[in-house]
Amino acid sequence: DSGVTQTPKHLITATGQRVTLRCSPRSGDLSVYWYQQSLDQGLQFLIQYYNGEERAKGNILERFSAQQFPDLHSELNLSSLELGDSALYFCASSEGQGAYGYTFGSGTRLTVV
């Protein structure tokens, strides 16, 4: 157990729908990072939050959004889902703002049908 908790583990939904993925960081970690992993694109950075504020943005689509709450858990919202959004979504956390010592969760597998 890495200490980073992601729920749900699996999610199957239809095109056009909206889903929310949840991540609880390791105790003491203030940064949360979201990544998308697909077979052909590897691990793609989506967005980072530090202590409730957005810190960095990667290749995140406008249909996707995220936030970090006062208790430091984070949610990734995916809307108007397309077949191509099917992927593994990972959350990672670290103590500070810098990307040292990332710890990943076990991921949420999203399947859009």
Place this chain on the structure above:
Amino acid sequence: GENVEQHPSTLSVQEGDSAVIKCTYSDSASNYFPWYKQELGKGPQLIIDIRSNVGEKKDQRIAVTLNKTAKHFSLHITETQPEDSAVYFCAARFRSGYALNFGKGTSLLVTP
């Protein structure tokens, strides 16, 4: 752009042999280079990392070397074991951001 290139994409070795995975990066100001191991059905796990002020780091059978001039770094696994079979990712932290950029991964298979 800020890229991390990783080679090879697949690697098969016999148990006991060494395995080497190489990565190159584009931003000369990058200062942190971790390696992750991902087993089937799990999230990536940090196995070793190196900062730009160090040329080599070793942890038991695993070592990482960094050549800042050439902008490349490598993972070396000696005396490989079947449990080393997994996908390995290199990553780099670029000057422009706080997050890690990952290579596309190397699928390592160690055969008994």
